[in-house]
Amino acid sequence: MVGAVAVTKQLVIHPERCTACRMCELACSFEHEGVFNPNRSRIKVEIFAEEAFYLPMACYHCDDYPCGQVCPTEAIIKDPNNRWITVVDNKCIGCKMCMQACPFGVMGFSAEVGVAQNCDLCGGNPQCVKFCSPNALEFLDVEETRHHKRSMFAAKVREAMKGEAAVL
Amino acid sequence: MTSPIPQQAHYVIIGNSAAGLNAVDATRARDLSSSLLLIADEDTHAYSRVATPYYISREIDDSTLFYKSPEYYQQRRVTTLFGHRVVALDADNHQVKLAEGTRISYGKLLLATGSTPSRPPIQGLEKVKVFPHWTLAQAKDILERTCLSESAAVLGGGFISLLTLNAMKSLKPSIQFTVIERLPQVMPNLLDEQAARMLEQRMTTQGIQVKTGVEAIELAELPDGKTKVTLSDGTEQRVDMVVLGTGVRPNVDFLAGSGLQIQRGILVNERMETNLPDVYAAGDCAESFDLLSGERVVHAIWPTAVEQGRVAGANMAGGASAYPGSLSMNVLDIFGLTSASIGIFQDQAGLEMLRFFDFKRGIYRKLALREGKRIVGLIAVGSPEEVHYMGTIQSVIRRQIDVSPWKDKLLQNPNLYGRIVLEASKGKSSSPLPTV
Numbered sequence: 001m002v003g004a005v006a007v008t009k010q011l012v013i014h015p016e017r018c019t020a021c022r023m024c025e026l027a028c029s030f031e032h033e034g035v036f037n038p039n040r041s042r043i044k045v046e047i048f049a050e051e052a053f054y055l056p057m058a059c060y061h062c063d064d065y066p067c068g069q070v071c072p073t074e075a076i077i078k079d080p081n082n083r084w085i086t087v088v089d090n091k092c093i094g095c096k097m098c099m100q101a102c103p104f105g106v107m108g109f110s111a112e113v114g115v116a117q118n119c120d121l122c123g124g125n126p127q128c129v130k131f132c133s134p135n136a137l138e139f140l141d142v143e144e145t146r147h148h149k150r151s152m153f154a155a156k157v158r159e160a161m162k163g164e165a166a167v168l
Numbered sequence: 169m170t171s172p173i174p175q176q177a178h179y180v181i182i183g184n185s186a187a188g189l190n191a192v193d194a195t196r197a198r199d200l201s202s203s204l205l206l207i208a209d210e211d212t213h214a215y216s217r218v219a220t221p222y223y224i225s226r227e228i229d230d231s232t233l234f235y236k237s238p239e240y241y242q243q244r245r246v247t248t249l250f251g252h253r254v255v256a257l258d259a260d261n262h263q264v265k266l267a268e269g270t271r272i273s274y275g276k277l278l279l280a281t282g283s284t285p286s287r288p289p290i291q292g293l294e295k296v297k298v299f300p301h302w303t304l305a306q307a308k309d310i311l312e313r314t315c316l317s318e319s320a321a322v323l324g325g326g327f328i329s330l331l332t333l334n335a336m337k338s339l340k341p342s343i344q345f346t347v348i349e350r351l352p353q354v355m356p357n358l359l360d361e362q363a364a365r366m367l368e369q370r371m372t373t374q375g376i377q378v379k380t381g382v383e384a385i386e387l388a389e390l391p392d393g394k395t396k397v398t399l400s401d402g403t404e405q406r407v408d409m410v411v412l413g414t415g416v417r418p419n420v421d422f423l424a425g426s427g428l429q430i431q432r433g434i435l436v437n438e439r440m441e442t443n444l445p446d447v448y449a450a451g452d453c454a455e456s457f458d459l460l461s462g463e464r465v466v467h468a469i470w471p472t473a474v475e476q477g478r479v480a481g482a483n484m485a486g487g488a489s490a491y492p493g494s495l496s497m498n499v500l501d502i503f504g505l506t507s508a509s510i511g512i513f514q515d516q517a518g519l520e521m522l523r524f525f526d527f528k529r530g531i532y533r534k535l536a537l538r539e540g541k542r543i544v545g546l547i548a549v550g551s552p553e554e555v556h557y558m559g560t561i562q563s564v565i566r567r568q569i570d571v572s573p574w575k576d577k578l579l580q581n582p583n584l585y586g587r588i589v590l591e592a593s594k595g596k597s598s599s600p601l602p603t604v
Contacts, residue, residue, distance in 0.1 A: 046587075070474055072235070074236075075232075091231075096501060096508070099552075099558060104560060105556045
């Protein structure tokens with residue numbers, strides 16, 4: 001396997017840390033297209049300016065990926081080993097059904113090449129993560145992610161139960 | 169090499185495209201041991217019908233077109249009967265009959281026979297050579313003839329016609345095209361009048377003649393090999409080839425007298441079952457129901473065929489999968505304009521229409537709302553960027569989320585749809601994804 005990585009890593013996004021600096025977009029477009037052009041980035045920061053809420057969005061590499069199910073040329077494949085979804089450029093006909101199917105709106109399109117385009121995690125070494133100084137983007141082991149979610153949930157429970165005697 | 173025709177199979181699937189093959193996958197996910205026979209009248213392993221326009225324009229090669237390898241069938245233990253046409257269904261005896269007379273017994277039967285180009289009542293249609301575009305063989309015909317043509321009339325201004333035209337034009341830019349559409353606009357199933365005008369304008373600037381509100385009434389072959397097309401407005405076209413793109417209809421004629429309930433297509437319930445025991449139908453040949461209106465409808469589109477095929481396949485193998493109803497959706501990127509639509513978008517009583525124009529960027533968006541707060545459809549025309557939020561908005565439509573808090577911002581900022589879904593999901597464990 002070329003560019004092999006740990007098989008269980010995933011991109012984790014913390015919107016509360018994001019400052020909308022959009023360095024991730026520059027890193028992404030430079031890595032993939034050789035230009036600093038946010039329009040050609042595969043990760044996009046959605047900006048809700050009036051609330052100062054920023055959410056970086058990229059392919060979630062779903063288990064049950066609707067983009068690939070609907071693709072009429074099977075150009076969207078998932079590697080069972082490393083668990084990311086890739087568009088095979090020379091199979092993609094540019095019909096955009098995958099974009100229409102993606103529930104998160106993160107399947108992109110390269111007008112230059114005429115094919116669909118999603119985050120490919122830079123082959124296991126995502127550049128956006130490297131350049132995200134507030135650490136809003138992390139590339140974590142699935143186990144770490146679970147741990148993170150667990151502690152977040154535990155913190156919520158703790159908050160809710162403050163002042164109450166522990167029942168259990 | 170001819171393989172012996174099996175006399176029976178537990179699963180018999182008729183159709184070798186989106187619905188049939190997704191049914192194969194769904195069936196095999198549950199039951200790998202029972203026999204499965206796939207019958208198709210075209211003598212080839214599966215190719216993608218969506219890709220044939222790109223085959224005409226020579227943008228793809230066979231490896232993309234034939235998206236399923238012969239090994240696909242072997243791996244799933246599928247016996248194939250390609251090049252065989254089923255001519256009758258004998259439901260009492262659980263049998264289908266092939267053209268050469270052989271009878272095959274089935275345990276469970278899936279009808280995924282798809283569509284066929286309709287032939288409008290045009291005088292002389294049977295006597296002249298016309299070019300419909302549905303199968304690969306027809307695409308090859310078009311490719312060949314396009315190379316020899318300098319002019320073409322395209323009958324019908326719908327999805328397939330215009331995709332075919334676009335492909336022919338890419339292959340041979342010098343051809344003079346005339347599009348003849350009976351209705352007052354092109355793409356009546358995909359676009360509203362405003363969006364259609366934008367597309368028609370693009371076509372006109374590229375030298376394509378667009379005639380709407382007229383239809384061909386007579387075709388005749390001229391001594392020089394050209395075809396004369398007489399139109400309802402009294403004018404004539406003399407062209408090297410006539411592309412027939414006046415829509416498709418479900419391939420169900422052979423089922424007459426079988427006892428199956430058929431209106432436009434084969435009537436199915438949410439499990440994709442027909443009125444006959446152990447007979448299922450999915451895809452273009454099936455008449456299911458619209459997700460939003462609940463009305464009976466045939467949505468001859470690829471995503472619907474995929475979804476219905478999966479439901480049918482799962483249920484045939486003992487699953488309990490329910491189809492939520494189909495949502496009409498299309499996306500088209502031709503003549504430098506991307507247009508997409510979902511659900512109900514034509515002006516009608518009881519629906520509130522919100523419109524947004526950005527003339528500078530060439531964007532037109534329209535939202536249709538029920539009760540002033542639930543989105544039932546939209547149109548977006550502009551760049552490929554416009555397709556980005558189609559999936560997110562689908563979640564909003566499928567779940568009929570109240571969008572009134574965001575109503576005044578929706579058109580300007582499509583990114584809000586994701587936000588709406590998130591907000592609506594708060595406190596709910598249900599997945600926003602349609603589960604099939």
